[in-house]
Amino acid sequence: MKALSIHLTDICNSKCTFCIVDSPFMKEDTIVRRRVSRFLREHAGQGYEAVNLHGGEATIRRDFLEILDEIRELGYPTVFLQTNGRKFAQMKYAKTVVEKGVSLFIVSMHGATALVQDRISLSLGSFDQAVKGIRHMKELGARVRTNSVVCKDNYTQLPDIIDLCLDLGADHVNISALHTSGTALRNFWDVTPRYDEIQPYVFEAIDRAVRRGSVITMEGFPYCAIPGYEQYMLDWDENKFKMLYRTFVLDDYESYMDDFTRVKDQRCHGCVHNDRCGGVYKEYAEFIGWDEFQPVTPAEAT
Numbered sequence: 001m002k003a004l005s006i007h008l009t010d011i012c013n014s015k016c017t018f019c020i021v022d023s024p025f026m027k028e029d030t031i032v033r034r035r036v037s038r039f040l041r042e043h044a045g046q047g048y049e050a051v052n053l054h055g056g057e058a059t060i061r062r063d064f065l066e067i068l069d070e071i072r073e074l075g076y077p078t079v080f081l082q083t084n085g086r087k088f089a090q091m092k093y094a095k096t097v098v099e100k101g102v103s104l105f106i107v108s109m110h111g112a113t114a115l116v117q118d119r120i121s122l123s124l125g126s127f128d129q130a131v132k133g134i135r136h137m138k139e140l141g142a143r144v145r146t147n148s149v150v151c152k153d154n155y156t157q158l159p160d161i162i163d164l165c166l167d168l169g170a171d172h173v174n175i176s177a178l179h180t181s182g183t184a185l186r187n188f189w190d191v192t193p194r195y196d197e198i199q200p201y202v203f204e205a206i207d208r209a210v211r212r213g214s215v216i217t218m219e220g221f222p223y224c225a226i227p228g229y230e231q232y233m234l235d236w237d238e239n240k241f242k243m244l245y246r247t248f249v250l251d252d253y254e255s256y257m258d259d260f261t262r263v264k265d266q267r268c269h270g271c272v273h274n275d276r277c278g279g280v281y282k283e284y285a286e287f288i289g290w291d292e293f294q295p296v297t298p299a300e301a302t
């Protein structure tokens with residue numbers, strides 16, 4: 001799929017302890033509507049199949065519904081929305097957003113219980129609102145993909161988080177490795193688990209989804225940290241996203257992530273996954289190091 005992706009706001013109504021945008025510390029939004037509109041106009045009619053909106057929390061922009069109208073008027077076929085789901089606890093609002101063209105909601109679900117999710121989001125009630133929001137999205141016939149970021153506060157709950165998302169009717173569940181920038185970097189030692197600590201829980205979560213016949217993917221993991229589960233990594237070759245991020249335009253989001261947010265080590269040169277693997281988030285490599293990452297030899301891969 002060829003899609004546009006737009007960072008609509010730096011601001012959020014939650015305060016997640018690992019926010020990569022650093023929304024909890026942003027006082028004012030840097031995103032100007034004029035620039036968003038220009039980006040949309042410049043790319044209209046060029047075969048983009050969807051516009052993916054994200055933030056911060058895109059729905060808290062006062063002009064969010066107007067932006068959805070603008071996207072539709074410019075002829076883009078559909079909209080994907082990355083959201084914490086909180087505003088969709090109101091059915092009326094969920095209905096309006098679906099009617100304005102959002103067909104896929106990508107909802108952050110970082111806990112299987114309110115205790116865990118609200119502790120991560122530092123926002124009381126955020127779990128209950130997201131759960132209600134997903135129910136409303138499904139009742140309205142929209143597709144839902146959940147995204148769960150693995151952190152110190154939730155990794156032992158990961159299989160239960162995936163079960164909950166599937167019980168709620170998610171069409172696709174995704175597990176993301178913690179991207180150690182923004183607020184996650186400020187809180188690095190409080191939020192970042194080691195890959196070897198989380199591995200059994202990640203595998204159990206995937207096994208459960210597979211047993212249920214559900215679509216499950218992973219994102220941001222070094223391949224050597226998930227032996228035997230590499231096939232579940234999101235295939236970015238199938239998804240090309242051109243992104244407007246503040247004043248920058250990134251022609252290919254995933255190449256940017258590989259080139260600027262992750263690093264490789266000498267050992268990667270001899271690894272069979274070197275071509276596909278993006279490596280390790282650079283702050284993780286700097287603070288925790290490489291001792292748990294071992295290159296996979298051709299003999300081990302067969």
Ligand code: SF4
Nearest residue numbers: 223224268271277295
């Ligand atoms: S050794 Fe390097 S290239 Fe191989 S899977 Fe690990 S991080 Fe990726």
